[in-house]
Amino acid sequence: MDQFDILAQYCEQIGCPYRVQEPMSHHTTFKIGGPARLFLSPENVETAAAVLRKAHQLELSVRFIGKGSDLLVSDRGISQVVLAFNPDSACMRLEEERIICQSGASLTAVCVFAQKQGLTGLEFAYGIPGSLGGAIFMNAGAYGGEMKDVLEWVEYLDEEGQLHHLQKEKLELSYRRSFFTSHPKFLITAACLQLSKGDKAEILEKMRDLKARRIAKQPLDYPSAGSTFKRPEGNYASALIDQCGLKGLRVGGAMVSEKHAGFVINYDHATCEDVRELIRQIQEKVKEQTGYQLECEVQYLE
Numbered sequence: 310m311d312q313f314d315i316l317a318q319y320c321e322q323i324g325c326p327y328r329v330q331e332p333m334s335h336h337t338t339f340k341i342g343g344p345a346r347l348f349l350s351p352e353n354v355e356t357a358a359a360v361l362r363k364a365h366q367l368e369l370s371v372r373f374i375g376k377g378s379d380l381l382v383s384d385r386g387i388s389q390v391v392l393a394f395n396p397d398s399a400c401m402r403l404e405e406e407r408i409i410c411q412s413g414a415s416l417t418a419v420c421v422f423a424q425k426q427g428l429t430g431l432e433f434a435y436g437i438p439g440s441l442g443g444a445i446f447m448n449a450g451a452y453g454g455e456m457k458d459v460l461e462w463v464e465y466l467d468e469e470g471q472l473h474h475l476q477k478e479k480l481e482l483s484y485r486r487s488f489f490t491s492h493p494k495f496l497i498t499a500a501c502l503q504l505s506k507g508d509k510a511e512i513l514e515k516m517r518d519l520k521a522r523r524i525a526k527q528p529l530d531y532p533s534a535g536s537t538f539k540r541p542e543g544n545y546a547s548a549l550i551d552q553c554g555l556k557g558l559r560v561g562g563a564m565v566s567e568k569h570a571g572f573v574i575n576y577d578h579a580t581c582e583d584v585r586e587l588i589r590q591i592q593e594k595v596k597e598q599t600g601y602q603l604e605c606e607v608q609y610l611e
């Protein structure tokens with residue numbers, strides 16, 4: 310019996326749902342990734358705190374994921390314990406013009422909730438296929454909006470299971486970065502979004518318009534992790550990749566989308582190694598031809 314087995318036994322005792330040898334391809338929008346030896350899905354913060362404390366005692370490190378929409382996981386799987394909140398058990402509540410929400414909630418569900426309450430400010434996020442926690446971690450953004458614009462505070466657990474509260478000013482939000490990017494051992498558990506009163510029909514119209522723009526421009530019929538690269542200073546990754554003639558470039562089952570050069574897609578049973586090699590080739594060619602060094606937005610886990 311090793312430390313993983315002891316943690317699994319503990320989960321059994323406290324009623325924390327878990328799976329062993331769980332294929333990460335089931336938990337990533339790329340549909341790529343080998344097994345996680347132990348995959349935990351706590352249904353509330355108390356259970357999450359208890360398993361984090363136990364994992365810490367056992368000297369096991371825990372990797373948090375949301376909906377896996379910004380992840381590329383090794384074909385060999387993940388050597389750490391993986392923890393993801395179940396989006397179906399996430400609660401949301403309204404306090405005047407604020408939404409207080411658990412981090413496992415799907416961002417789309419939060420957008421729909423806001424629209425139904427007649428609250429505006431979150432429309433930009435409609436169609437980003439992540440969880441609230443992942444969106445905070447990444448300071449996700451689109452169409453001129455970002456999480457920074459709406460976040461008021463965040464709660465998180467440290468590796469010993471202690472709960473903390475951070476106000477917006479301390480969240481260090483900038484382009485695809487947050488306080489949590491430099492503190493990956495902290496588990497975001499809940500957040501408060503400050504929105505404002507708006508017209509329900511207008512909010513719905515804006516959400517539908519942004520969704521239609523995504524469908525028109527993005528290769529949503531193939532698995533991917535969205536934009537593969539961050540936007541380089543003064544340019545766009547997709548424009549540079551297109552300019553270098555790389556649309557349609559393939560390595561194994563991975564391909565640069567013909568529809569949107571910024572997306573690497575899982576075209577045909579791609580492996581993680583296919584995607585990594587394709588990313589390497591794109592970076593090399595773009596650097597050679599334009600001088601720009603593209604930085605990956607997608608996070609690699611092993």
Ligand SMILES: Cc1cc2nc3c(=O)[nH]c(=O)nc-3n(C[C@H](O)[C@H](O)[C@H](O)COP(=O)(O)OP(=O)(O)OC[C@H]3O[C@@H](n4cnc5c(N)ncnc54)[C@H](O)[C@@H]3O)c2cc1C
Nearest residue numbers: 375376377378379439440442443444446449450451497535
């Ligand atoms: C088709 C498509 C379109 C996309 N469009 C956009 C877009 O317009 N704008 C944009 O910004 N992104 C976009 N993305 C990327 C992705 O959806 C976002 O980055 C999203 O915020 C990631 O959320 P997630 O829950 O999937 O996080 P994951 O991919 O699961 O994780 C991302 C990072 O967040 C950390 N994390 C997740 N949850 C927690 C938590 N509770 N506590 C601590 N750390 C946590 C993980 O450890 C990891 O480092 C797109 C992706 C796809 C597939």
